[in-house]
Amino acid sequence: MHTGKERIVLHCDINHCYAQIEEMRHPQLREIAMAVGGNEMSRHGIILAKNDLAREFHIRTGESLREAKQKCPHLTIVPPDFPAYLYYSEKVKDIYREYSDQVEDFGIDEAWIDVSDSVQLFGDGMAIARLIQKRVMEEVGLTVSIGVSFNKIFAKLGSDLVKPNGIVRIGKDNFQKIAWPLAIDQLFYVGRATKEKLHLLGIETIGALACSSRLYLREQLGKMGELIWWFANGENISDVALAGAANEVKSVGNSITTAKNMENADDAKLVLYVLAESVASRLKQKGLKGRVICVSYRTSELKSFSSQQKIEQPTDISEEIAEIAFQLLKVNYRFTYPLRSIGISVSHLHRDRGYSQIQLFKSEKIREKNEKLDVAMQQIREKYGFYKVKRCCLEMDRTLTAFNPEKEHVIHPTGYF
Structure with a gap:
């Protein structure tokens, strides 16, 4: 549970997870434009992940294989191997768990780690992030991007800013400088519909959201408006769940x-x-x-x-x-x-x-x-x-x-x- 001590939360993201695991298992795929996708013949044909060479052709996760092939005719499609992805992601998370018993999964490729109690052993948040990043590469062969912050929201935002293999610290001393100029949809929980509503209100950046009236946002967007206002202002104190804790089915x-x-x-x-x-x-x-x-x-x-x-x-x-x-x-x-x-x-x-x-x-x-x-x-x-x-x-x-x-x-x- 959150106490008065300084919190240090990491958010770790395995970069383009499925595609990177395929490249790690089959190094020749690093030399070509490649994407992991479903079976086009059975119409489960969407892009699940793509490597950096495919990204250069503006191929997007979630688009159809047909659209992707139009952008990049020589794109190689690799069928997904979910048991392998689960296996390697768990090996990565086993490393996370050596630094804290508070490791909360967010999908197969992302996790929050509360290392507040680990600084005496391993150094500050940036030092722990560098250790984790180094070990994941040496022991598993994958790159991870890591955000270091005082709450889960800004930690996730930080992990999204430099890819691949980046580390970004968003602290109480610099979050206005780093986070506030960013587009509003880079804030966690601001999806397409919320973004459009905020744009109609003249709010296009995280800073503009943070400086708006909290009560006005609640009037316009309901509880979600107030929630993201707190997020933009760095006021998120939700705990990182204990490793292995079962999430309530919603x-x-x-x-x-x-x-x-x-x-x-x-x-x-x-x-x-x-x-x-x-x-x-x-x-x-x-x-x-x-x-x-x-x-x-x-x-x-x-x-x-x-x-x-x-x-x-x-x-x-x-x-x-x-x-x-x-x-x-x-x-x-x-x-x-x-x-x-x-x-x-x-x-x-x-x-x-x-x-x-x-x-x-x-x-x-x-x-x-x-x-x-x-x-x-x-x-x-x-x-x-x-x-x-x-x-x-x-x-x-x-x-x-x-x-x-x-x-x-x-x-x-x-x-x-």
């Missing part, structure tokens, strides 16, 4: 890039049912039910949207999750462009107590029937395989529905709060 979700575009709502509905079954199954495995259903989708033009609805009674029933997600999609999207990918998540989670409040306008018999159907299907799949049982409607277009969401889903980080 949402359960699945998303998929389909083998072909979803041209209309009927196409999307088929995919939503497959995803909803997986989400419902995972909720049951964790003993959770949720009250907020969210559907997210990305068009063939790679524009992303999402909609959500809060429901009266927490659910882990696939039929209910799918129907709410489908209604959200129908109300909020007109299929001006086909959809390339789609996802469902359930949040505002509660422990399943084994009972629920009876509702006047819903048939409890139907709910009970659908819940038993979910359980029966899951038991069959666990015993005989995923494809042994499915809804009849999913046979209408096997190209869209012939995927196993438990193996092919994409999990998006929900943040560290």
Whole structure:
């Protein structure tokens, strides 16, 4: 827990993690423009990471392989090897853990380290950062960029400023000089939508945000406006979690890039049912039910949207999750462009107590029937395989529905709060 002593927090980021691990394992890849990407034939074809030579062609993480090839026709695409990435990232984090028992993961390639209690043994924050950087290169063969600061927000900002293999200190004595001139979207938790709202308010830099009225930002952006104002002013005291501490599950979700575009709502509905079954199954495995259903989708033009609805009674029933997600999609999207990918998540989670409040306008018999159907299907799949049982409607277009969401889903980080 945070006390009155001076805090020293590092944020370590394995530079372009997947691509760098592939280069480390296969040194010849360092000589060519290379990116790690999905299977273009099955349409899981997006750039996951790229090396420095590919970066010179302005290839972006998240764009389609087709777009990347248009920019760089000789680009080499390497299929992802996630077990290898997990293995090497854990070797790196094992080094981090030698300097503190407070090591908090943020994805596979990033972590915060609170070294406040380690300075007596290893020197100040910059000295520890240099030690870690040197050891990761010598023992694992990877470069890491490190931010050194008095809180998690500025430590992460520092690790983003010099890549690869940089170390940046953002302290109480210099954060206004270093952080405040930066574009507003370089501040953690300022995404595209928040950036656009801030620009409309005439706020384009972190310094402009910090010097704005906190109450005005809360009026305009709600709690998020006040939160990022505190961030910009260096007022973040959230602790770095202990190594191995389990984060509370905040949402359960699945998303998929389909083998072909979803041209209309009927196409999307088929995919939503497959995803909803997986989400419902995972909720049951964790003993959770949720009250907020969210559907997210990305068009063939790679524009992303999402909609959500809060429901009266927490659910882990696939039929209910799918129907709410489908209604959200129908109300909020007109299929001006086909959809390339789609996802469902359930949040505002509660422990399943084994009972629920009876509702006047819903048939409890139907709910009970659908819940038993979910359980029966899951038991069959666990015993005989995923494809042994499915809804009849999913046979209408096997190209869209012939995927196993438990193996092919994409999990998006929900943040560290």
